[in-house]
Structure formats: structure tokens, C-alpha cells
Amino acid sequence: MEFDAIVTGISLILTPTGLALILISVLIGVIIGALPGLSSTMAVALLLPFTVGMDPILAISMMAALYCAGTFGGSITAILINAPGAPPAVATALDGYPLAQKGEAGRALGIAAISSISGGLMSLVIFIFAAPLLADIALSFRPQEYFALTLFGLSMLAAISGKSAPRNLIAGFLGVLVSTVGIHLVTGVERYTFGTTFLYDGIDFIPVLIGVFAIAELLRMASADDKTMERVKKVAVKLPSMADMRRIWATILRSTGLGTFIGILPAEGTTVAAIMGYNEAKRWSKHPEEFGKGSIEGIAGPEAANNAGAGGAMVPTLALGIPGSGTTAVILAALIMHGFRPGPFLTQETPEILYAIFGAMFIANFAFLAIGLAGAKVFSLITLVPRTFLWPSVFCLAMVGAYAYQQQMLDVWTMLAAGLIGFIAMRHGFGPAPFVMGLVLGGLLEKNWSQAMIIFDSDWTMFFQSWIANLFFVLSILSLASPFISSMLKAVARREAAAGHQPPGD
């Protein structure tokens, strides 16, 4: 670790402005996280245009802080009113709400907060050591190896949470295709510009991100029912007792490890981490029968895992330039927008950003503990904001944000088109996150493919002469086949279970 970089990075955010902006981001993150339908990914996408004129490191730190806080925010409403504000909080609601129903809402919130902060902080320690190490390893990668690694990142879309692996892959590859629009960097030839000058520089990330995350969701909400949310009367937050801590510490540690590992895997996100954290907490628990009825391990497991997943997801994003989740894909786009070169060179050229992000996420963990717990009741009341005012506000922010980025109407049209297409695609099971991952990875994929092809003089068999590349190719095939492998394993397990139930001699 470079001492200068640590001091520079931390000092950039430890200014009154820096701290104020991080605290504002945490506040926004908790609010957005608490609001069902609004995700931290959308919030980061909407925040992007605001940061155009800002110090780039501060801007990225704000987004990282928002990501952390948004992941926690969802659990407040999940516990208090059984309305998970964000997908990762769905697993928290399974035991958080039943515990709140028993009159122990404060205890449930306290356990969620302590588990979140423990998972978040421990994963940050792993992040700060793992990211430079991973970047150092990746620096020795040649183009064919980097191409194979990026392909592995894309292939993980098959294993990502979602309804359908082929749909995730199609969305991802269409994202890659969109990234090819504009001037081809090797030859200078126009591709898919259809003769217009607007598309010479390609399709910009920012309006597309805002469109697919905000406008598509707005259209989905247009026909949503107006649910009358429960008004929470009294919530006194109660930090876990020593007895509670003795019962959950092992769950927190296990879920932190699991969440960080899942976060580091390209394309996997905090939702997968939370669900796996819940399942593992149940599997290892001495009281699995309590799960679903208000088990404190059932709250600690997913909460520690999803916040650890947020820290873990930053590792491949910064060290390799390959996003660990949907939100980090947007953060990656922000890095590119602010002129950084995500990937192994980032830690060499601008190491201070790593430490600034670490610092911001560290502060965010403590800030959401304070803000979230002190204002739990207020945040649960946020769900009472009618969608008839909430979503028009989101549209105004989206429109103004898309325009402000380059101050041209074309970006607003791009945002709207992306939103309309994204909405139709979502109805048919195509998710926005895989598309965005493809969009941000597309440039990296083609650049490394082109460089390798130039070096190999178009002999593609040379891709297989590197064991690192071969390893990633095998991993890609395994992740593409993972939906079929898991189906087969389940079928075998079912057959064995059925055979076990047959009477003897049958």
C-alpha cells in the first residue's frame, strides 16, 4: 500500500464538503432503499448527472456511499411493514417482519443494523487488501487473457439471479452490441451510425442507464395498485443484547465470508448474497424450526451477507474493470465518464480513488447505522408517499439529469427510447442489469479481442495457448451450463428421494 495514496484518498473525503456530500448520499441511499420500487442502482444512475462538474473522486465516493446505504435502507421497511424496499431485503423480511409482529421491531432493527455494519466493515477490509492484489495479478494479463476474463464476466449473466439465463445472456450481448455503435477504434470505420453524425461517438451510457433503470420502472408502476401501507406507531431501536450477539456472531462471520465471495464474482449481486446468507444461516442454525417465525439468525444472515456483497462487488469493479453487480456496473460507467481507466491500471494510475472509496464506504456504514436507526420510524413513513407524486418526481429528475449531462435534447430522446424498449423487454423477462453490464463491458471485450487478434495475426487458435485464458474459458462454459447442471442435480436428488421413499422389496 502506498502511504501517499492512502493519505490523499482519505484527505479528499475528510473535508467538510466531502463529509457533507457522503452523508447526503447516505441519507438519499437509505430513503431510496426504503422505498419499494426505487433501487440503489436507479439512485446511482440518477445521481450520475449531478456529479459531472464535481471532483471525480468525490463523485465516485458519493456513489459508493449511496450503494452501501441503499442496501441497508431496504431492510427498515422489510422489518417494519413487510415491504422490502430493495430486492436484497426480501430475505430479511422473512424473519424480520414476524419478529416485529411479536412486538420486537426495535430488536429486529438493531440486529439488522449490527449485522449489516459488521458485514459491511469486514468486507471492506477484504476489499482494501484484495483489490490491489487482484489488480497486480491482472496487470500481468495479456489481451487474450483479459478477453477470456471479460467473457467469463459476461457468461456469469447465465448464473445471475433472474428468471431466465438465456434472457440474461441475450440482454447482455445486446448491450455489447450497443457498445459497438460509432467509430471503430482500430479502423475508423462507422458502425451502425445510419449516416447520422449523432452516433459517431457511440451511444452514451448515461441516458441509457437512466432510461432502463428509471423510465422502465416508472412505466411498470403506472398500472401498479395503490397499496395502503401500514403506519408504524412506535419504534424504539434496541441494540442486540450479549445473548443475542452470542447467538448471531457465527452467522454474521459466515454470511460475511459468503457475501464477500459472491460479491467478488462478476455479475452476481447483493440479492444472491442475501438469499444464500439466509439459506446458510438456516442450514447451520441449531434452531432451524424458528426460521420464518422471527429468528434473529434469519435476520443476521441475509443482512450481513448483502452488505458484505456490496464491498465484495467493488473488488472486481475497481481491480479488473468488471462489475460485480448491477449497481457497480453503473459505478463503472461513472468511472469511465469521469475519465478514469477502470481495471488494473486504476490502482497504478490513481490509487487514491481506492482509498477514497474505502473511506466513503467506511463512513457510510457508521452513518447509516446512526441515520437509519435514529430515523427508522421516519424512513418507514416514506413508504406513505403516494406513487402518484413519487414517480412523476423520478421522471423529472431523470429527464433533467439526462439533459444536463451534455445539454442536448438527443440524450433525453435516448433516455426515453431506452426506457420504452427496456419496459417492453422487462415484461418478457429481460432484465436491465444484464443489458447494462454488457454495455459497459462491451468496449473492454472488443478492445482485448482486437488486440489479441492483431498480435495473433488472426489465428484464433492462439487464444487457447494460455492456461489463464483456458481457465477462464472453462469457467465461462461452466457458468453458461450452470442452469442445466443445477436442473440435472435437482432431478437426480428428486429421483433419489423418490427411490428412498419406496417400500422395501419394491
Place this chain on the structure above:
Amino acid sequence: MPSDPSDRAGHGGGANGASALRVHPVDVVVSGVVLVLCALLYWRTFYFDEVPSSLAQNVQPATFPRLVLICTMVFALILPFEQHRKLARGIDLDAERSEALPGITWATMVALLLFVAALPTLGALPALALITLLLPLLWGERRWKIIIPYVLLFPISILFLFAEVLEVTFPRGLTGGIFY
């Protein structure tokens, strides 16, 4: 129609192998749309300029998009066979698309399109005020005591933040600019 997805998978499901080959009509259309789109984009690559090999360094501009399109088309071929396998596992891909798009969604789409089209002519502030009035009304909101302050305050706050703090110049339109 049974509500449990796995029940729906059972109807006429037959043997596992047979159900795996059953196609879902809606997904045939979805797959067809993706395939046609990819085919058109593939055809378009033939119109990219050819570059001499020495200049292209063996990387013609059309090669990479073609590879991406071929992969996409291969994945699209799997789509029609997915639904029955998914239903058997309790995942219903028809959950969101089983009903036609409600009128309110169509109306919202049209409102957004009209708003963006009118923005340069009207100017940012009147356009934002209009959309913050129309969308809540369209979605059934009738609480005027909330609507009026919302329409008056929200667009002004947003534009003030962007125009004054972030120094963004918005389209002035017919009404001219207040902050911008």
C-alpha cells in the same frame, strides 16, 4: 388457469423429455423478434466500409459485431423451449405479460413522448410544471391541496438546483428562461 406455476406445468406435461421440447407461443414471437432484429443488424454489417488488410491489421470492423450477433441468435433459439421447464420449477415467465398492457400504461407512454417532444418549444419550466400536473392526474390523483404546491414547488426546485448550482442551460422555449 391454475395460479401455481408448477400446476400449470403439469397440464399436458407428459414425460420430462417431451415437455422440454414443447414450445411456448409467446416466446416463439419473442425469439422471432430477437432473431429478425439480429438478422437485420447482421445484414447491415455488409454495408460497413471495408478496410485494406494492412490498415485493418486483420480486424475488420464487421467481425466483432457479427460474432456478438451470432451468439445472441444462438441464445434466442433456446427461448421458445424455456417456459415449460421454468414452470416445472415454479417460475412463471408469463407473470408480467399474461395481461395486455393497461390503458394507463399506454397513456403514460404517450404523455412522456408528448412531453419530450414539447420540451424545446415550451421551455423547461412550463414543460416540467405540465408533466408534474398531468401525470398525477392521469394516475388518478385528485388531492388538489397536494397537487398545487407540488406543481408549483417541485419543478422550480429541480430547475433551480440544476440551473443555478450546476450551471446547466435548459431550452428556453416560448416562455423564455427564469433560472436559465
